[in-house]
Amino acid sequence: MADENSIFVESSISMEERLVNQDYTDLTCYLCLGLVFDTRQCSNGHIACLECVKPLTEKVGSKCHCGEPINLQSLSKSLVANNSVKKLEVYCENHFRLINGKWEEYLDQQGCNEITTIEQSESHQKSCPFNKYLCQHDGCDVELVRVELDVHEKGCVHRLVKCDLCQETLKSVNMNGHIVALCPEINEECLNGCGDTYPRKTRDDHIQTCPDQMIGCPFGDEICKEKDKRKYMDAHAQASWHIAQLVIKTNQNNKELKEENDKLNNLIEQLDYDMMVLETQLDLCIKKKSMEWIIPSDPKASTWKSNRFQIRGCTFYLDFGRNLSGAMNWYIFIDKPAAINYTIEVTEKDGPPFTKKKMSKEINRFLQISSMSAFQRKSETKIKLTIGVLSYTKPLPQTY
Ligand SMILES: [Zn+2]
Ligand SMILES: [Zn+2]
Ligand SMILES: [Zn+2]
Ligand SMILES: [Zn+2]
Ligand SMILES: [Zn+2]
Numbered sequence: 001m002a003d004e005n006s007i008f009v010e011s012s013i014s015m016e017e018r019l020v021n022q023d024y025t026d027l028t029c030y031l032c033l034g035l036v037f038d039t040r041q042c043s044n045g046h047i048a049c050l051e052c053v054k055p056l057t058e059k060v061g062s063k064c065h066c067g068e069p070i071n072l073q074s075l076s077k078s079l080v081a082n083n084s085v086k087k088l089e090v091y092c093e094n095h096f097r098l099i100n101g102k103w104e105e106y107l108d109q110q111g112c113n114e115i116t117t118i119e120q121s122e123s124h125q126k127s128c129p130f131n132k133y134l135c136q137h138d139g140c141d142v143e144l145v146r147v148e149l150d151v152h153e154k155g156c157v158h159r160l161v162k163c164d165l166c167q168e169t170l171k172s173v174n175m176n177g178h179i180v181a182l183c184p185e186i187n188e189e190c191l192n193g194c195g196d197t198y199p200r201k202t203r204d205d206h207i208q209t210c211p212d213q214m215i216g217c218p219f220g221d222e223i224c225k226e227k228d229k230r231k232y233m234d235a236h237a238q239a240s241w242h243i244a245q246l247v248i249k250t251n252q253n254n255k256e257l258k259e260e261n262d263k264l265n266n267l268i269e270q271l272d273y274d275m276m277v278l279e280t281q282l283d284l285c286i287k288k289k290s291m292e293w294i295i296p297s298d299p300k301a302s303t304w305k306s307n308r309f310q311i312r313g314c315t316f317y318l319d320f321g322r323n324l325s326g327a328m329n330w331y332i333f334i335d336k337p338a339a340i341n342y343t344i345e346v347t348e349k350d351g352p353p354f355t356k357k358k359m360s361k362e363i364n365r366f367l368q369i370s371s372m373s374a375f376q377r378k379s380e381t382k383i384k385l386t387i388g389v390l391s392y393t394k395p396l397p398q399t400y
């Protein structure tokens, strides 16, 4: 049923075109030349619609075609004209139809033949059984009289319907396509032709087990490129050459891995070498170095020698020894002539620290550190030696 909210399709036919008697000369507005409405007349009786004459009253000096001035005071209403217009007879709007931009009368019984006065025409128009309404369904532009519209709307292709299978709501016009290609609930026959039927939404599951689905050999592409229907693949995979191929492939992979490993090892060796070169170069740049040793107590005061260390390519060590006369002496030994300065700090356990600093000494093979005979290794002793190399005989480039 078209409800009361149905959209009424209004006709755009003019009142003049609907007149039964087309001669309305005496009731013509001299401005719009149409039927006069809400009449205003000049003092000479020339009539015009209020709507047409109003703009003129707002302009100073406006005149009627007879020369009379036009303003709100000079114009008067014309009840005679208004009443005459109301009594004119018109056909119902629905007596006409638009054909190629022209209003024409219906030739058959499809139009309304009601004739009313203009005064009564509005009330007829509201209830005319020939009024047309627009179909209520979204996207439909069908206009029909109410009785026919009721029938149309029930079958309109734009009406919303629910799929019985999946409950989705869609336009009736799309239902066929939905069932044929989209509805997930509908049963479909396997596309591989295995003869099985299943709800469309489970197609992916079926493909996983379908005996007619094309699959690759279970040994994988690298071993075997064979593709066949699932139902034949079991027998195919029994062929013993698969295993032989698998062994060959595995060995090949192992060999490749080993080669890769060797390459990496070579790279590590190269990096180690590069680092050693860099360390040596860095060592040549360092001009000052501090060394620290802790030597245990030794009441017999044996000699002691530090490890060797390098500064700017010169090799040093500290020596703590007994001279020919039996006195304990401290020496810095060097492998080549160099000018150095040094600071030595010696602390016997529980004793006060002793510091000695010397600037720029040229030494050739060794240097005796004087005033050190007090230290005789009577208790654990900490020694910190800092040497700065000021100039030296450049070492020959090292080779590896
Ligand atoms: Zn006039
Ligand atoms: Zn007018
Ligand atoms: Zn009618
Ligand atoms: Zn419709
Ligand atoms: Zn469905």
Ligand SMILES: [Zn+2]
Binding pocket: 190, 191, 192, 193, 194, 195, 196, 206, 210, 211, 212, 213
């Ligand atoms: Zn199948």
Ligand SMILES: [Zn+2]
Binding pocket: 217, 218, 219, 224, 225, 226, 236, 237, 242
């Ligand atoms: Zn295979």
